[in-house]
Structures are given as structure tokens and as C-alpha cells.
Amino acid sequence: xxxxxxxxxxxxxxxxxxxxxCLAAARALAxxxxxxxxxxxxxxVRPHAARLAAGGADYVTVVDDxxxxxxxxxxxLAAARAxxxxxxxxxxLLPATTIGNDLGPALAASLGAASVxxxxxxxxxxxxxxxxxxxxxxxxxxxxxxxxxRPLVATLRDGAAPMPGPDAARAGTIRTLALDEVxxxxxxxxKVVRRDVAARTVNLRDADVIVAAxxxxxxxxxxxxxxxxxxxxxxxxxxxxxxxxxxxxSADRQIGQTGATVRPDLYIACGIxxxxxHRVGMLxxxxxxxxxxxxxxxxFRSAHYRIVGDLKAVIPKLLKLxx
Amino acid sequence: MALTIAVVAREVWDTRDLSxxxxxxxxxxxxxxxxxxxxxxxxxxxxxxxxxxxxxxxTVTVLSPGEVRQVDVAREALxxxxxxxxxxxADPDELDDAALGALLAAAIRKLGSVNLVLVGTAVPDTAxxxxxxxxxxxxxxxxxxxxxxxxxxxxxxxxxxxxxxxxYESVEAPLPAxxxxxxxxxxxxxxxxxxxxxxxxxxxxxxxxPVWTPAELGIPDPAARCVTRRRRREPxxxxxxxxxxxxxxxxxxxxxxxxxxRKGA
Ligand SMILES: Cc1cc2nc3c(=O)[nH]c(=O)nc-3n(C[C@H](O)[C@H](O)[C@H](O)COP(=O)(O)OP(=O)(O)OC[C@H]3O[C@@H](n4cnc5c(N)ncnc54)[C@H](O)[C@@H]3O)c2cc1C
Numbered sequence: 001x002x003x004x005x006x007x008x009x010x011x012x013x014x015x016x017x018x019x020x021x022c023l024a025a026a027r028a029l030a031x032x033x034x035x036x037x038x039x040x041x042x043x044x045v046r047p048h049a050a051r052l053a054a055g056g057a058d059y060v061t062v063v064d065d066x067x068x069x070x071x072x073x074x075x076x077l078a079a080a081r082a083x084x085x086x087x088x089x090x091x092x093l094l095p096a097t098t099i100g101n102d103l104g105p106a107l108a109a110s111l112g113a114a115s116v117x118x119x120x121x122x123x124x125x126x127x128x129x130x131x132x133x134x135x136x137x138x139x140x141x142x143x144x145x146x147x148x149x150r151p152l153v154a155t156l157r158d159g160a161a162p163m164p165g166p167d168a169a170r171a172g173t174i175r176t177l178a179l180d181e182v183x184x185x186x187x188x189x190x191k192v193v194r195r196d197v198a199a200r201t202v203n204l205r206d207a208d209v210i211v212a213a214x215x216x217x218x219x220x221x222x223x224x225x226x227x228x229x230x231x232x233x234x235x236x237x238x239x240x241x242x243x244x245x246x247x248x249x250s251a252d253r254q255i256g257q258t259g260a261t262v263r264p265d266l267y268i269a270c271g272i273x274x275x276x277x278h279r280v281g282m283l284x285x286x287x288x289x290x291x292x293x294x295x296x297x298x299x300f301r302s303a304h305y306r307i308v309g310d311l312k313a314v315i316p317k318l319l320k321l322x323x
Numbered sequence: 324m325a326l327t328i329a330v331v332a333r334e335v336w337d338t339r340d341l342s343x344x345x346x347x348x349x350x351x352x353x354x355x356x357x358x359x360x361x362x363x364x365x366x367x368x369x370x371x372x373x374x375x376x377x378x379x380x381x382t383v384t385v386l387s388p389g390e391v392r393q394v395d396v397a398r399e400a401l402x403x404x405x406x407x408x409x410x411x412x413a414d415p416d417e418l419d420d421a422a423l424g425a426l427l428a429a430a431i432r433k434l435g436s437v438n439l440v441l442v443g444t445a446v447p448d449t450a451x452x453x454x455x456x457x458x459x460x461x462x463x464x465x466x467x468x469x470x471x472x473x474x475x476x477x478x479x480x481x482x483x484x485x486x487x488x489x490x491y492e493s494v495e496a497p498l499p500a501x502x503x504x505x506x507x508x509x510x511x512x513x514x515x516x517x518x519x520x521x522x523x524x525x526x527x528x529x530x531x532x533p534v535w536t537p538a539e540l541g542i543p544d545p546a547a548r549c550v551t552r553r554r555r556r557e558p559x560x561x562x563x564x565x566x567x568x569x570x571x572x573x574x575x576x577x578x579x580x581x582x583x584x585r586k587g588a
Binding site: 011012070072073074097098101102104105106108109110112113114115116117118125130133134135136137138139140141142143144145146147150189190191192193194195196197198199200233241250251252258259266275276283287288289291298300301302303304305306307308309313314317318321322 | 336338339340341344345346357419420421424446448449451452453455456457459460461465466467468469482485486487488489490491492493494495496497506549550551552553554555556557558559561562564565566567568569571574577578580581584585
């Protein structure tokens, strides 16, 4: 395929490395003859351009402007449209985050392009890009393709493509676009008036052992038990969205569809029901232990060890055995 | 300016915790294999609209694409306090988000004077993309996604708080605007939807819910608006995991488990 564009993500100064998986997927779509373009939009994002080149981008376009400190749809959309007007692409890939899943569909809708969000993979079929997602409680894989010769805009979930090893020798061509040129009179319709965003303190993807807390922990004291078990095993504490929404653990510990995708050697699920949105984030763990009072909890279907019981009784026993 | 709100209400397959196979030999959904439900975030969107109505007065009209399968979501919305409901005669499973967005946008224009559209952010299993963005584009309106609270409305603007990966941000948009509402997991979550009211059920059981056809909306062939085509559905083989039950009262079993996982780790 001729050209594939990756819109990389830097949010609050942190480079999202699913952008690199997007580059690997883009390289596979583009083929040896094709070109991979990457785009970086934001404030002080220029230093990350080299990473994109090392990750496989032939060209990196940077729109770096102090007015772009936080994501809003309109300027990012204008930048992507300007890039595609200058260098049309057969496919556009973005990480499936709140930024990517906002921008990707907005871009597709504004171009009349095909749109798939939360894709688990992309490929070429009959010379055209396609994207698929596993859904229906992980029972069905649905593949979508653009109608006719429209481009495909897809957002990729963590793990949809391998992480490319950086090749420092690759330089790529880095160019810049001025925001005012991109906006061409169009403005910022929406504006962020307040923010309450925490800095990331852990990257659960690197942990070998994760002990995860679900709503069944019942209270911050329950979370403490989970913390002690994690410490005893030299692991990290993970959480379900229910626990994060309750304010008992921070959002960087959330595992699942809207959190991290993890593949530790050992995953201990404490008081977690096993909703599909959680399971997609931990299914590939090597060994799973689940502790739940409900003998029919769906989490047990993904567990190698099933412990039916109250975590407040079971965890202290495990701690005793570990001490 | 009083708020005139349109809320999208989708009836979706309930794919939580499915047992048995979902597809037939031809890769089609087996009829009867799946229950349906009111799309949970659409229900949160309805709740957000009804709260605005309670707090400051507003007219709330629900737009429901598709024929009723098992749950009459349009009527469910009326039972919760929506002022009106309209069905759109088109099968959402056979349309992409661009076509569905175009139909809904046409219906919103036909309602007239709508200045706020609310819809769930979630992407149903049958959908390729995020409807809210396609609908906003078809309307030519700004949108805020993953909203969990509507903080302020004024004559010409709205401020909504949205959940992003590591926290929250409050975003202001000029009206008319579209807000896509997110998940509500906690029971005391303000987005948690109210139940249907018995009194309204009695009163509105037989109420007529008008049906608008695509032709009436000026889009006689909505399929021609599709830009994303579903190529196929394939069964995913289940993961076979050998599960061992460990008796928490049995210390030897617990110890054996810990020994084997720590050796493996
Ligand atoms: C669009 C969307 C995205 C989502 N993204 C995510 C995501 O990224 N990550 C995520 O986790 N969720 C996500 N969710 C939410 C998900 O659907 C579930 O609601 C959530 O995972 C449930 O969390 P839980 O298992 O902690 O709580 P519950 O489902 O409430 O389960 C609690 C469990 O604890 C057990 N229990 C109770 N007391 C005890 C005890 N004393 N000892 C042992 N067990 C006990 C109960 O039997 C129950 O099984 C998402 C939902 C949506 C709609």
C-alpha cells in the first residue's frame, strides 16, 4: 500500500508507546515499498519525533505550539487534515485512548473515511486495509473494511501489534507545520477550562506479579490487604475500574479495556467479578489465581486456581504462608 | 434559552457473560442466542437529560433507531420521564456509524430547535466506530466525549466534566452541542439511572410512539451512506484453561499453590 499515517500521542508530556505499536502495524500495512508517516501534535512534543523515526517512521510531521498543551478535537483534527491533504494516506492509525478514539472517528467522519475503534489488529485483504475487533464476550471476531477506495482510520488497542525494537540508526525526515497554517482561520470551538489529572506513577505492563483489587475488597482497608499481598510477592497492585471510580486506587493501576493491558507471570484477582472489560486487560497473564465469594463469578473461567472464599480471610492466610 | 434536548436510545445485544455459541455456520448472529438491553450509557445519557429537566426545565425527546427486538427502549425512556419518543425505521446493525449518524442528525433537524444532544459513548459490539463523533459531524456541532457530569449550562454554552485516563477535565463548548456520556459503575454515582415510574407506565403503556422512515428524513437509502463495511464475523475459539479449585481452609493446598506459582514466576 502506498502510504500509512500514524498519529502518535503525547499526553501531559508522556509519550504513549502504543504509538510505536501503531508504527509497526503501519509498516506491515505499507509493505516494503510503502511509506510510513507519523504525526505529533501538542506542546513541547518535538523531542519525541526521533523516537518515531527510530520506531519506523519515514517522515515525521510535528505541530508544536504552546496553545496545544491539552488535547481538544478541533486543532488536532485540523492538523491531521492538513497532513492528509499534503500526503494522502490509505490508512491512518492511532492508539485507542480517549484522544485517539475521539480524534480517529472525528477525522474519519470529516473525510468520509471508514472508521474502526478499539481494533485488535489490522491487515491487508485484497489489497485494501481492514481492521478487526474481538467482541461479543470474546466469542466473535468482526472484520471491517472501507467501502470502495476510501481510507481506513483505525484506533489500535494495546497489543494489537508488536512493539518494534527501536533502531537508533534510522533517522527519518522530520518537518514542522505551523499551527496557524493548519488552522487556516478555523478556531478552537471547545476549550478545557479546568483539569484534575494525576501523573502516572506505575507502569503495570512491566510488573511480573500483579495483585488486583476489585469492588469485593469493600473498603480502603481491604485495599491494604491487597497491598500487603503484593508486597509479599514483590509485585504491584492493580485495580478494576470499580475500585478506581470509588477513589480507592489511582487510575494508573486500572487494568482492562480503558486501562492497562498486562501480561504478568502471576495475576491474583481479589474480589473481582470478571467483567469482559476487565478480563481483556489480563487474559494473557501466565497464571491467574482468583479469590471470590461467588462460586459462579465469571473471573473463575479465566483462572488457573479458583479459591471460593472471603478475601478478608484468604489473604491473611496467604500472607502467613508467605512470611 | 431553554434547553431542547434530544437523547439517543439504542437497544443493543446484551453480550455480558454469554454462554453457548453466538454465530451460525454462515457467520450470522443466531437469532435468539442473545438477549438485548437498553444501551447502559444511553440510559446514563437519558438520566443526565432528565436531571437537567428536573433542575432547570427542558424538553427531552428520545430518538430510537431500529425496530423493537426485546426491550422497547423508547417506551422505557417515556416511563422514566422523557417528554416524547420517536422511532427511526432502520436496522442499526446493518448500518455503519456514518449512516446512522446521518439519519439521527436528520431526525434532530426535523425535531427543530434542539440545542443539546446526549448519547452514550460506548461502542456496541455490532458497531465499528463511535457514534457520537459521526453524529456530531453530521450535525456540524462540537462534541465532548466521556462526560460524567454536566457542570454548567448557559444560554449559549455548556461546561461538562469528562473522564480521561488519569483524571478529569472540564470542557466548555458553545451550544448547540453534543455530549457523549460515559460509564456509571457505582450505585451512588449521579449518572446511575432512575428506574421506570409505575405511574408513567400505566399512563403511557398505550401511548403512540411515532415512526419516522428514512425517506421522511430525506435519506431514502441509508445503506448508500455507509463508508465502513462489515466483511465478516468469525467465531473465536474459547480459551481452554484448566482450573484447579483450592480449598481456602486447607493450608496444604494453599501452600502447594503458592509453591507452584512462585516456582513458575
Ligand atoms: C466502556 C466500559 C469500559 C470499562 N473499562 C473497564 C476497565 O478498563 N477495567 C475494569 O476493571 N472495568 C471496566 N469497566 C467496568 C466493568 O464492566 C465492570 O463493571 C468492573 O470491572 C467491575 O469491577 P469489579 O469486578 O471490581 O466489581 P463487581 O463487578 O462489583 O465485582 C465484585 C466481586 O467481588 C466479589 N466479592 C464481594 N465481596 C467479596 C469478598 N469479601 N471476598 C471475595 N470476593 C468478594 C463479588 O462476588 C463480585 O464478584 C468498563 C465498563 C464499560 C462499560
